Amino acid sequence: MNVSKRRTLAWLGALALAAVMFASACKKEYIENRQEVCFQQEVLPIFQSSCTQSGCHNSQTREAGYDFSNYDGILKSVKPGDYKASKVYKIITTSFGIMPPSPYDRLSDEKITTIALWIKQGAQNNSCQVAACDTTSVTLSGSVMPIFDNYCNGCHSGSQPQGNINLTNYTGIKATVNDGTLLGSVKHSSGYVAMPESGSKLSDCNIAKIEKWIALGAKND
Numbered sequence: 001m002n003v004s005k006r007r008t009l010a011w012l013g014a015l016a017l018a019a020v021m022f023a024s025a026c027k028k029e030y031i032e033n034r035q036e037v038c039f040q041q042e043v044l045p046i047f048q049s050s051c052t053q054s055g056c057h058n059s060q061t062r063e064a065g066y067d068f069s070n071y072d073g074i075l076k077s078v079k080p081g082d083y084k085a086s087k088v089y090k091i092i093t094t095s096f097g098i099m100p101p102s103p104y105d106r107l108s109d110e111k112i113t114t115i116a117l118w119i120k121q122g123a124q125n126n127s128c129q130v131a132a133c134d135t136t137s138v139t140l141s142g143s144v145m146p147i148f149d150n151y152c153n154g155c156h157s158g159s160q161p162q163g164n165i166n167l168t169n170y171t172g173i174k175a176t177v178n179d180g181t182l183l184g185s186v187k188h189s190s191g192y193v194a195m196p197e198s199g200s201k202l203s204d205c206n207i208a209k210i211e212k213w214i215a216l217g218a219k220n221d
């Protein structure tokens with residue numbers, strides 16, 4: 001090998017190394033110290049809201065063989081204790097072919113962290129004690145929006161929200177209050193499509209919060 005070839009190779013090697021170092025420096029660590037993550041209250045709602053749209057990973061379509069509407073189905077994509085080796089973690093953080101795909105939004109950093117931590121803590125099917133239901137000061141931003149964010153907006157957000165219903169802004173939410181579909185769907189009343197679709201019914205406490213906010217005038221508070 002002549003000198004110039006060797007030099008070129010050395011340069012290419014250095015470039016490749018720099019690229020690898022740059023890429024790993026940019027890779028975010030989705031983990032932080034936190035107490036036990038609760039599968040039933042925190043993790044399952046993320047999957048049910050963001051992965052089980054019709055045609056996706058629900059018990060009917062099982063896209064790519066995955067049903068993310070329940071614990072056993074989710075566990076098939078998880079290596080308990082090792083989030084980085086878990087398929088589901090890779091696919092929600094990858095730069096190529098990320099899930100959920102367009103037109104759905106990428107999961108928030110907070111949700112990715114919750115999933116990573118849950119896997120790191122052993123990926124148990126655990127359920128946590130829920131604090132007593134407090135509906136004394138219910139507001140849209142403090143009480144109702146967090147429910148939508150957790151349980152609904154994997155489907156009801158973005159450029160093509162399911163059912164053409166956007167629950168990320170007041171106008172969209174208010175329309176479902178006015179036509180009665182919001183309460184009807186979360187209470188599973190007859191004549192309405194039960195929500196969340198392919199997920200568990202909201203807890204009595206969460207339904208009570210939505211109901212109280214509506215009774216107080218469904219204000220943009």
Ligand code: HEC
Nearest residue numbers: 049052053151152155162163181182185192193195196197
């Ligand atoms: C997995 C996706 C998905 C999730 C999660 C989801 N929805 Fe829906 N939602 C849909 C689809 C699809 C429709 C349209 C259904 C139809 O028209 O048959 C819909 C329709 C609705 C409707 C209209 C219902 C009616 O009777 O006309 C309301 C209101 C609604 N959703 C609210 C919610 C709320 C509130 C949540 C969370 C508690 C939620 N959705 C969670 C997919 C979802």
